Amino acid sequence: MTGAAATAPQRRDRSHSLLDLHVLGPILALAALILLGTGISATNESTFLSASNISNVLSRSAFIGIIAVGMTFVITAGGLDLSVGSMAAFIAGLVILTMNSLAGTVESVPMLVLVGMGAALSAGLAAGAINGFLVTNMRIEAFIVTLGTMGIYRSLVTWLADGGTLSLDFTLRTAIRPIYFGGFGWLTWPIIVFAFVAVLGELVMRRTAFGRYCAAIGSNEQVARYSSVNVNRVRMATYVLLGLLVGVATILYVPRLGSASPTTGVLWELEAIAAVIIGGTVLKGGFGRVWGTVIGVLILSLIGNILNLTDAVSPYLNGAIQGVIIILAVVLQREKKAGT
Amino acid sequence: MGDAVTAPLALRDVDRHFGPVQVLHGIGVDLRAGEVHALIGENGAGKSTTMKIMCGFLVPTGGEVLVDGRTRRFADQREAEAAGIVMIHQEFNLAEPLTVEENVFLGAELRRGPLLDKRTMRERTAELLDRLDCRVPPTARVRDLSNPDKQMVEIAKALRQEARVLVMDEPTAVLTTAEVDTLLEQVDRLRAAGTAILFTSHKLGEVKQVADRVTVLRDGRVVHRGPADMSEHAMANAMVGRDVSDLYPAKAAPRGEVALRVEELDVPDHAADVSFELRRGEVLGFAGLIGSGRTEAMEGLVGLRPHRGRIEVDGRSVTIRSPRDAMRVGMVYLTEDRKGRGLLLDKGMRENLTLQSLPDFSGLTVDTAAEERALDDAIARFDVRAPMRDVKVGNLSGGNQQKLLLAKTMLADPEIVIIDEPTRGIDIGTKQQIYKLIRELADEGKAVIVVSSEMQEVIGLATRVLVMREGRIVGALEGDQIDEERINGLQMGLGRAAA
């Protein structure tokens, strides 16, 4: 408590925050990775900065990225969802089975594709609602609920696939390939959808009452409750939103290889959570930023990409490099301890 | 200051800066053995900083700390404790799930070989508690203790460290009147044993009762220093720097319609059969001891707790299941727990101000410009003082937090305002402002309920007082009947006044 009270405090006192590592940290880490990639690419004549490599990295970031945007809301509101990876696998299996079984009866392929998309979105919505219901209405810890559903979806997809692989009918596969590989030149559909989801997510987080409520609930649920915020409804909405986005990610995933197996989406949940935290969202909730999450996802994808472009590091050590960079990115943005 | 040489602890010409801001200017205080020294001042006057420097939490940027006349520079609070200087924080520094004895010896456990010497620790704890005339068993869990007993455990812990200097930061803030008396007795006892005590409190009556000498701080400077025989009024004037004789604004008789009628409100386990009426322009006081069910009844009323009963607002029967429902009919509740339930301490003032009425500020997106205007208005109307506009609310002083909480509640434009403990832990200058604001609300035609443990506050503000005891309304007082003796009698269960 300082004695220096100002009755009319300055409205703009943000100049200092431009130099704030909390904001700059993830951006710096991303920039450093891009420089590193460019350097490596120059030494071995690979094509790190080519349109096709950039397009590859952005497209493959899209699944985790879209899911991580949803995860940002869940974590900001003080929750967690470990089930998204298995959920994606399960939805992918469901979509493939649905489309295969209708292939005989429905003639129009575009119609089939639309049905598949509908199935993905509604399955995601339902799965998210189940998680949300258990967390809010049944008052079970999010960690336990989603650990449980993680196991359930994972074994459901294994069961659907008989332990093997579910594959889309060949004709359908050709028809839906453009959903992953098509677009406008290097600007493929996954990139477009990811960008759209990210911009929309950032807007919702920063500019809407919903985003504000998420942060308030994550910061102190009691305060939110005493402030007439419908805590359960907001919390439920975060899980439903995440489920829906898992559905969107699956729509983009299925066309890539046209198959789903028990290994689909393994560890996606941890990658999504890591991306969210690297981006500066607080794991225990109360503060979240979607743009940071996007950078976090790009950092994770770039690490893998760069390691594949060079032989300098033994592939056995890939995980170690990733770990070091994740920790560094978070250390960089640690806030100085609040003064007295 | 002349005899600082003999004082176990003294500050001389102490300055302290936080960045470019100087918060202490040449502070000089000396604490003598066997004496209670009161340090008083408004929130933000520099009391906390002064105490933290005494106890090694902060180092002075100028001047010196003297222990037994010799200059010392404490690197941290452990060094100060080693020198016998112990601070008791306003928010208890106890591990709630542990037992009393475990807390008393926390970090300094006695051992016998590799094992803990539980027996000796228990015996010593019992001895310490005996010295304080405290009846708590050493094996009790701290979370099961009442606030004054927790306070005693803190003091026992300080005694265990053989404290010669005890710095007590508002030890009575969360205690009831009876509990305060017990605590002050213990302070007397410690003084008699030769301990030097620094005592802070916003309750000047206590200061007068217990202190030998008083130092008054204002804006980081010592503005008065002397024996404690000055009047409360003089202390208050010295703290605020102006005359505060009219702490409570003049009351006015309610003249409006009945805004709220509550019949047979039951809040399971906490309150039963609570019935009352509230008029526009009225300030209705709810008195009662802590635990008498006042807060729970109000929380039930606004839908924060499950309840049964009939509620009418403006003559129409309403159902209230959540604070949202309450807000819809124009009723809001301002919690007694401003840090735990009232404000988001890690967020800025703007986010806090508009949290309750965010729908009014957002269509598709939140209109931040309108929020900033609302903050301007709130800062002006409620005199919220912040060092920076984007300060985190947790870094505001208690008084400014309370004013912001009031502003937040009023932003919802309620007709019925329930304020629980409007001035807990707040200095007298701010209290005066808040009382004036409450009166203004009533004068605007709002219906106001004030729940408070501070009897003076209820007496000074309310035109009618309901007293609760064990979950029920046990009496109603009006006009001249409202006095300390009657309220006390009712809340202790000694009599029953006509409703």
Added chain:
Amino acid sequence: MHMKVILAGTAMALALPAAAQETQTVGVSIPAATHGWAGGMNYFAQEAVDRLEEVYPQLDFVLATAGDAAEQVSDIEDMLATRNIDALVVLPFESDPLTGPVAAVADSGAWVTVVDRGLSQEGIEDLYVAGDNPGFGRVSGEFMTSQMPDGGDIVVLRGIPTTIDNERVEGFEEAIDGSGINVLAMEHGNWNRDDSFTVMQDFLSRYPNIDAVWASDDDMAIGVLAAIEAAGRDDVQFVLGGAGMKEMIARTRDGDPMIPANVTYPPAMIGTAIELTAVGLTSSAPVSGEFTIGSVLITPDNAEDYYFPDSPF
């Protein structure tokens, strides 16, 4: 310990003549179906159990699948303690952690058949049915050299870092040694379609010309093919997978130039092992020893023989 063995042996000797017509229990412990090959192996294990229960009414089978080595150890301990198994067929998750528990089963007097992965200690098992990992690599390497007599640039996708993977890669490297085939790079695709897709995309960015790919597994080959197709590159002449996934064998059979061959590493070896164990328990035919199932090159000519439409793999 010796005491125990003797006691157990005595008990067996006493019990055997009387129990000749009694039901005997065979425990089967295998890794769960977490990828294509393991899925196939689960399928063949279940199929063998179903079939043999018909053939040998005096045999009872207990099938347990485990998600990791620790779970498999618990499974085996439970089988021994609660089902009192007379024989164990085990495909160890990892060699080291399972050596002790399987040795305990052998000490109890039960018959032990080890499949695919050997234990760390020799002489525990009565029967060892093994795939030939160095042979798998060697056959793959020999095919590569035969297709590219003048040498060429290839990339290699490896599996999950394990002994199996190391043996295969060593066998492969020996086979291509001195052939003029240049391995541009190796990365782990973890026997996973998504991972291998990503790795292959990056290889394509990195190298303007790649003549062929050794994907070393059919799941990985599918990811690799998708990446090549998406990049629209026509410098890659063919992709060699492995393990004999039915879809891939069908494409070889139908003459797809990108998939000219396959190398077997049959998941059905688990069925062979269970069947041999049943024979060993019920007859006096000698079945103990080591039984290696070699890796065979599948080409369009013999593909039909290796196509099992009912298998999930």
